[in-house]
Amino acid sequence: MTEEEKKEFDEFLRWKKERERQKIETPSNASNIDSQEEKYDRYINNEKNNTIWWPIVLLCLLIYLGIVIASKIDFHPQSSITSKETEHCSVDSVIKDTMQERIVREIKEEAKQKEREKLTYIKFTAAYLGKPNSVGGCDAHFSFKNTSKNTIKYLYIKFAVYNAVDDIVFDELGRNSMELQYTGPLKPGRSDSGIWDCIIYDYSARRLVMTSLDIVYMDGTKVHYNSEEVKALIKKKE
Incomplete structure (x- = not known):
């Protein structure tokens, strides 16, 4: 083997040795390269995830702040209306x-x-019970004046009879109230009177008290007086 061939052979051995060394190191480098790529992908994914979530978190925070601020402000337009x-x-x-x-x-x-006005329609100048006669009969005496502007057609006078101790005296039929009728006509401003004989037979009878009065006028109008009102119709003796 010549000197030149020997040199070429040595270079071949070195190349082969270098080649084997590269083959041995290549998987490790590839693994490192893959590992770096995976880390890079994860980083990118994390960045993407963070990019997606941050706006949502920020939006929720803004909504919460808006609710808190709105609750503090006393603004109720509907309530105002x-x-x-x-x-x-x-x-x-x-x-x-x-x-x-x-x-x-x-x-x-x-x-x-x-x-x-009703109290001015009629005035009674007398309303009393006569003394009992020999058989205990008592007469009722009434005198009155038409002070209204209408002609009176009828008067219906109700009354009760009392004894000397202010107890009601009942008549022969057991009634404690009696009614008399006066027949007109009695023109406005005119006066009249009447005696109703023996309205009750009782020696203890002393006085009568009017309990109600009804006036019927010629035009059909009727006026009623209760027990309190008839008291105001009787003219007091001066």
Whole structure:
């Protein structure tokens, strides 16, 4: 083997040895390269995940802050409108109540006025029980004046009879109240009187008390007086 061939052979051995060494190191480098690529992929994925989640977290935070701020602010436009409507309704209610009260007062005043006028329609100058006769019969005496503007057609006078100790005296039929009828006509401004003989037979009878009165006018109008009202119709003796 020549010197040149020997040199070429030595170079071949070195190349072969280097080649084997590279073959041995190559898997390790490949593994390292793969490992680096995996790390890079994971990093990229993590970055992507972080990129996706951060806006969501930020949005949730903004919503939460908005709710907290809104709860602190006293802003209720609907409540304001409702308050105005309620105030308006309240004013209407007060006005309505005031009008109703005024109407009720007017009705009551009108009724009182009619009651006062009613007391001016007739006046009794006498209403008493005569003394018992020999058989205990007592007469009823009534005198009255038509002070209304209408002609009286009938008077219906109800009364009760009392004894000296203010107990009611019953008549022969067991009645504690009696009624007399007066027949007109009695024109406005005219006076009349009547005696009804022996309305009761009882020696203990002392006085009579009118309990009600009904007037019937020629035009069919009727006026009723209760027990309290008839007291105001009797003219007191001066």
